[in-house]
Amino acid sequence: MDTGTIIIGLTIFVLACFAGAELIAKVPPTLHTPLMSGSNAISGIAILGALLATGHPESFNSISVIGFLAVILATINVVGGYLVTHRMLQMFKK
Amino acid sequence: MDTGTIIIGLTIFVLACFAGAELIAKVPPTLHTPLMSGSNAISGIAILGALLATGHPESFNSISVIGFLAVILATINVVGGYLVTHRMLQMFKK
Amino acid sequence: MKLAVLKETEEGENRVALIPDSIKRLTQKGFTLLVEAGAGSSAGYSDQEYEQVGATLVSSLQELAAQADCVVKVRPPSLEEAVMLKDSSVLIAILQPTLRHDLVRTLTAKQITAFGLDIIPRTTLAQSMDVLSSMSTIAGYKAVLLAADTINRFFPMLMTAAGTVSPAKVLVLGAGVAGLMACATAKRLGGVVEAFDVRPEVKEQVRSVGAKFIEVPVSEDGSGGGGYAKEMSDEYKEKQAELISRHIAKSDVVIPTALLPGRKAPILISKEQVQSMKPGSVIVDLAAEMGGNCALTQPGQTIVAHGVTIIGHPNLPSTMAFHASQMFSRNVEKFLLYLCDEKGFRMDMNDEITRGSLVTKDGKVFHELTSRLMAGKSQ
């Protein structure tokens, strides 16, 4: 990994932090829990890393076991997260 | 310029657009003009391009003339923009 | 210029035309003030107070009248008083010229310049001199207090451990100054207040004091062709009368206030309508002095007819003589300062207020309705 890539990564990191912080600035308290839950589901994006770790080798080895576990956990996070968020939002009428 | 760079550029573009739009969402009307003026000063960042265009060649040629003009105009934008903004903000007490 | 303040002689009149406060300011402006002894006492202003601000106390009316260039009074002078006034002097008072032709004749005979406080034009500019406005304010307020004090029930709604007391329904007929003040006061006391007036523009004003304006709901066919307008209007009036009858029957307190300038008050409440009211209800007739808006009103008396108490007090402002005199005095002061300075009267006959309030001058009657009426009578 070269320094240029790191700097670009940092640039993206800073911008995304700004966007993330600003996006959330006006959320009402009743939405705190759904929002937390929704962004928790998003953080299940770690699944991409898990997929890459698991899909890499053709053979079955300790890495793929770790990756497999990671896929399971990340999937739970993603699927559970979105569903839970959805259920909470169901409760809001109007 | 390769496609990877373009995509990274686009990524940055999108993130910055989000950040820009969200940053401004809560501005009160009295600050419309200073804000416009302040962001206008920032857009004077075009001066970087002008500098790069002017500083390139050692010799004096038509490009450097164009660049020179660009530097002047961009500097006017930057300096004038910040000063004007500052003067407007001076008017706010408290 | 010598101004004289007379003591009121009419029965039940407690007010005084100028209070010490005004006299102080007039004296400072250079006027000389003579005050009949005891003039302010029934309104709560002692002779001492008058002397302190520089007025000269004079004990006899005769003496006073002989000296004064201008005499101010609240009520119209009696004929005897009028006779005593100095010839060609100025008189300022409520004069009721359309009713008191004898008085007007006496004044013309004595070449007196008489201004009627009750006929000052009701313009924005003249409002500070307008005693009708200020006295109507008092009458409207006091009418409600009288009603509340007379009726055997609460004005406000109360939900208590001893049950719920329903609010009194108050109906005000005629929403001029007195009517609006009555509405506002009854509203303050917690009554449910409705008002009606023939002038449609007061609807907004009635609402502005928190009362409801009674109006006939205009049916859609009302907006039909022009030819039917007249016919509609009659039907409309009928509906209106009926509507008001219904509201009278429902009301606990009715306060009619309709006056017609210079004439007998219109009858707004018939005997039948009184009968339709609940026993114990109260009518305070603010038009009592001009004959009353209620057919059964006995001016000057409180009677009970068909279980309804009808109060015909002719002079409510006088019952609040302290503030009534203060306001009256302020009006008179503004009027005086408008008409004259310490040297004398300007008599600018092009001025709307001067011309409008002038009743007699140089032996002539200037008030048109009066002269028309007097001419009519002598025919």
Place this chain on the structure above:
Amino acid sequence: MKLAVLKETEEGENRVALIPDSIKRLTQKGFTLLVEAGAGSSAGYSDQEYEQVGATLVSSLQELAAQADCVVKVRPPSLEEAVMLKDSSVLIAILQPTLRHDLVRTLTAKQITAFGLDIIPRTTLAQSMDVLSSMSTIAGYKAVLLAADTINRFFPMLMTAAGTVSPAKVLVLGAGVAGLMACATAKRLGGVVEAFDVRPEVKEQVRSVGAKFIEVPVSEDGSGGGGYAKEMSDEYKEKQAELISRHIAKSDVVIPTALLPGRKAPILISKEQVQSMKPGSVIVDLAAEMGGNCALTQPGQTIVAHGVTIIGHPNLPSTMAFHASQMFSRNVEKFLLYLCDEKGFRMDMNDEITRGSLVTKDGKVFHELTSRLMAGKSQ
């Protein structure tokens, strides 16, 4: 059980103990109701209305008293009336037992079970039966109306073309139910209202109706050592008295309402304090019936002393007989339903309300203060 409603005989008493509305409900519950003819007429409830709801009209008191198991009344019965009551029957009325020893003696002699509406314990639970509360509400309201109607000035502030009218200053002494209601009503009318009470906890209540509580500004040294507390307290009381004097002198209307249960009212306004007031001011003494809170009060009369009108009306609720009777009746109804059903009285002597309101029973006096006072007298 047969309940009888008597017509009031006391001078100036217009109320009736039960109105048709209550009678209707009681009849539905199985009570038999006898009503003396004309009992409700002065309160605005006709005999017809009573008959319509199922009451039996009885024209003579004697006949009525002979039949009834329980007699209800507003005011204490006169001795003649008491004698007519059936032996061992029940009487419910305002009894004032601490004052009317003769009456109490008559009742014990006749073995009558007498409940005093005026001595019901003032708990949250008993509030729906508490005639003192409901009648105080009326008295407080009416006192202000009387004052406003009597005084020669406005209550509200008005800024008009005829000058600015300053608001009336109203001082309420004693902030119980009547006092609070007086504060609220005067405030509604636009007065500037202040109140004082010896109980410090009512400060918040006074403020809650928009009035100002008068209090001695506590100086910092007040929080000194415990030993000085008593001394401070005397000095404090003096300061307080002086403060109240100053406020009385400034006030246009003073409404004292302080009562001591079962005893003569305390004097809160001395002759000197009356003299310090402006001529034209008004005092409405709500304690008039118990001797008055003002030294000059003549119970039952309106007098003018040192230019101050002092109203000593002994029975303001009676002037609003319609609503007063409605509330009284509701209280009596709740009280009856609490004490008995259509078969008879429960007489649960462990019950606070039953025990607390019982004056005589089986020839014995149950009200302690009364028996103490009667014993004291007979010693």
Place this chain on the structure above:
Amino acid sequence: MSQHIINLIYLLAATLFMVGIKYLSSPDTAKKGNFLSMIGMAAAIGATLAAPEINGFTLIIGGIFIGTVIGAYAAIKVKMTAMPEMVGLLNGCGGAASALVALAEFHGNSTGFVPFTLLTLLLSLIIGGLTFTGSLMAYAKLQGLIPTRPVTYPGQQIINGLIVLATVALSWLVFQDSTNILTIAGVLVLSLGLGVLAVIPIGGADMPVIICLLNSYSGLAVSMTGFALSNNALIITGSLVGASGIFLTKIMCDAMNRSLANVLFSAFGKVDESATATGEIPAQTMKGGEVEDVATILANAQSLIIVPGYGMAAAQAQHATRELADYLGEHGIEVRYAIHPVAGRMPGHMNVLLAEADVPYEQLFAMDDINDDFAATDVVLVIGANDVVNPAAKTNPASPIYGMPVLDVEKARTVIVLKRSLNVGFAGIDNELFSMDNTMMLFGDARSSLQKILATLKK
């Protein structure tokens, strides 16, 4: 699929996540936001699966299947009241996944990393591990599996400090030799321990904040993984979640009137006093309402009955009351007032004040006329009343007010009580209404509470 296209899809996914979060912050659009965010996730996963690096699908499909089943089951079965702990658990899974990915990366690479990559991998490992156990602890505390109260013991701070030091030291060793799986495992173990120890001294009432904070951490972990894998999707999304999470944490702290520093600090061992105090208030029995929650409840009601009491008078809150009622009325909510006969301190006290504030008589109802309507009412707003809404008058024969008719407010769907404290009223008796399930207390002077509610509604 070419890497460029995959990256473009990642950009699209990130955009969808941002729009999703934006939408999630308003009740009107929240559902749509969640949906958009799902689409983004699906797109990102799909693109990754199409990446050239991925050749074996058996494990992936198996893993996704198992994860889906578990996740969906848990999400569907969980009770609405257990949502916060559920989120905590899910978040723990995310953290664990990050840590595992880092571990796999360490494991699969025997040639060593450039320092930056190593740093990010380590951070990913530590933060992921800490998030995992921390979330589990939060879950256990909220479920009552371990004591909810702050657990403290002597020397706690020293022990925590030592563990942090040990983690740093081991990490340094990893920097020296990134192939030694033992040191790496050591770091992981220490970070797992750190998660436990960080959460244990925090009271159960603070757990939602902790979960939110840990959510932010897991975002951070993801973004570190992204740096390590040079994957922009992970960087963007991770930092998005990290930043929004930390911000949300701050907002939640503000709403609890505590500083973020306070929470962060107590999260590292110091026994924070206010946390203890919070732990002692029986949070289960008394629902203290936030102004915003009250406002939301009112805004979503169809019918409202206002019950004024002496406290409204004492606070002179009649005008504020009418203003709120007017506002709600204008927004289509049916507003009525229930006047108890003895409310206040004089007969008609409430009437006088409400009339002064211009409340129309038509909206006032005496107790007898409205008592049956409470059961069909969405929300009752009790403003400084106490005795007149005390159910003891109906249920407790020993109560001094037993037998007095009272307003049946507790029959309404939700009761909101505005009061300054839990103090008694005139009759001096406790009121169990305040601890009922459907009651929400908003403490504070009635006038200012009403003004705050209105201001919040108008926002």
Place this chain on the structure above:
Amino acid sequence: MSQHIINLIYLLAATLFMVGIKYLSSPDTAKKGNFLSMIGMAAAIGATLAAPEINGFTLIIGGIFIGTVIGAYAAIKVKMTAMPEMVGLLNGCGGAASALVALAEFHGNSTGFVPFTLLTLLLSLIIGGLTFTGSLMAYAKLQGLIPTRPVTYPGQQIINGLIVLATVALSWLVFQDSTNILTIAGVLVLSLGLGVLAVIPIGGADMPVIICLLNSYSGLAVSMTGFALSNNALIITGSLVGASGIFLTKIMCDAMNRSLANVLFSAFGKVDESATATGEIPAQTMKGGEVEDVATILANAQSLIIVPGYGMAAAQAQHATRELADYLGEHGIEVRYAIHPVAGRMPGHMNVLLAEADVPYEQLFAMDDINDDFAATDVVLVIGANDVVNPAAKTNPASPIYGMPVLDVEKARTVIVLKRSLNVGFAGIDNELFSMDNTMMLFGDARSSLQKILATLKK
């Protein structure tokens, strides 16, 4: 300086710009924001100057010197009232600079570009050029150098359409051969023309919005330049300005009650009717105030006198009046009421209503007691009064109310009048107060205006 460090500094600069913009959106931090943004700019320029590509400094220093002198002079000399047009002018310079940079890039490269770079360069050229002339037009309109009213002529839309088509066609030619400087110049000329024609049909009153939009465009141009030069600083900053500018444009349109589409559309030739109407209201003579502006004025006042009139009564706005006064009082502003003796329709009308709304008597002042104080008062709020504040009573002997004492409201620093229209009052005469320099009209029902002001203040 290494390119990496330069890029890091660029990132820092971009961060400072973002923080700067964030701070600019609140009055309390705006100055700091501008300052931070300046630092960012200085850092970015410094870093660029240290870049290896830059070897010759003469022209650069000369250019910066000249630009600084002109920019500073213009910024210092410009009158406060001419600020919007000044911003327009400066923005035009920025646009021109972008276009020139693109031109230089075209000019300096004889080998051709990849299509993406070519596209971004062309866009930079077109948008920059359009921004330049558009801004000049806006400046000229605001300065009154050309007619402020919308200029229209037959076939305008067709002509504009043709020019757009021509621009596209020429651009296509550039794509074929990017070394032909003639076609490139043609594109530039056409885009300059487009700028003129796009702004000419828009009324002067809309110019601030147009300037804001053009500002957004110039950001876009910068960001295109950034793509062309692969310069992330330009991309970030340009898109930041572009996005915030378009958003601000929308906010400004909302404040004017017009849609962005409406402005964008009329900007391309169609004569928009509401624009015409706006142009016809004598904006110079009657300052229509926005609720927000009124709120800001009130919030910044030290002393306020409220003058109620019949309109307050008719609107039943007494409660709303007191609420506003209470709020301002609580925030340290001295509030008094000036009651004219004949205000309203009956003697004491104002008193009755204000007392009902619980306004303390101490705050009410009769005309004579307060008339001298207006001159030393920051703000007068006239609520539905007309005749009683009509200066004609003092100045115009021909007026029917000449001689009546009136409230000297016009002596205060600022007068805000709440009314529904310019209609006359009871006396039926016009009121020149409404068109005085220090008067701001807020049209609408008094009650709802007051409520809006209060809601805005509370935000």
